[in-house]
Amino acid sequence: MVPRIKKLPRSFYNRPTLKVAADLIGKYIVFESPAGTMSARIVEVEAYIGQGDPACHAARGKTKRNAVMFGKPGFTYVYFIYGMYYCLNFVTEREGFPAAVLLRAAEPVEGIDLMKKHSPRQKEHRLLAGPGKFCKTFGLTRTHNGLDLTGHTIYLEDRQGEPGNVVTTPRIGINHGAELKWRFLDADSSAVSK
């Protein structure tokens, strides 16, 4: 008997990053925070792939900040940006190959009251509509960097849902590698970033 809800195993992340990114649309992210459990349906991601990708943080080699991208797949990479926001990534591909998928937007599912405590001014379908907003609303910070996605704090689930109307576009907010269509989103969702 195959369970209807299945936690994504490390083998899911240990694949070409573009495949992982495309497959993430319609999956669910679960965060078991001390204040309660939150979950959401992923509707927008971007791929950052290796030292040949000029927009990837690892493009200029390994540093203390991006070290987790060089490690095993299936871990979180959380970084601080613009003085006030965090962004959450999922590390992909084999150990030694730095790549990750940035989580840009999701639709709130469970723990919505808790999400609203973190972001009181947002309309419900906009609570997670952007990478900075996602981390603010989930309460994620640098302390959540390098966590094992096959563990029990943050993990992804396949709930056998439809991915929706998946399209690809150039990535947002970058200056180099902007011609690559490495952003994946469900165009029918009202929770994608603007």
Place this chain on the structure above:
DNA sequence: TGAATGATGCGCT
């Protein structure tokens, strides 16, 4: 409704 801007910290040159 779209463009410009300020907030703000940190990693890298």
Place this chain on the structure above:
DNA sequence: GCGCATCATTCAT
């Protein structure tokens, strides 16, 4: 110092 995988607000049309 500069630039950054952002976002909310302000200002102009």
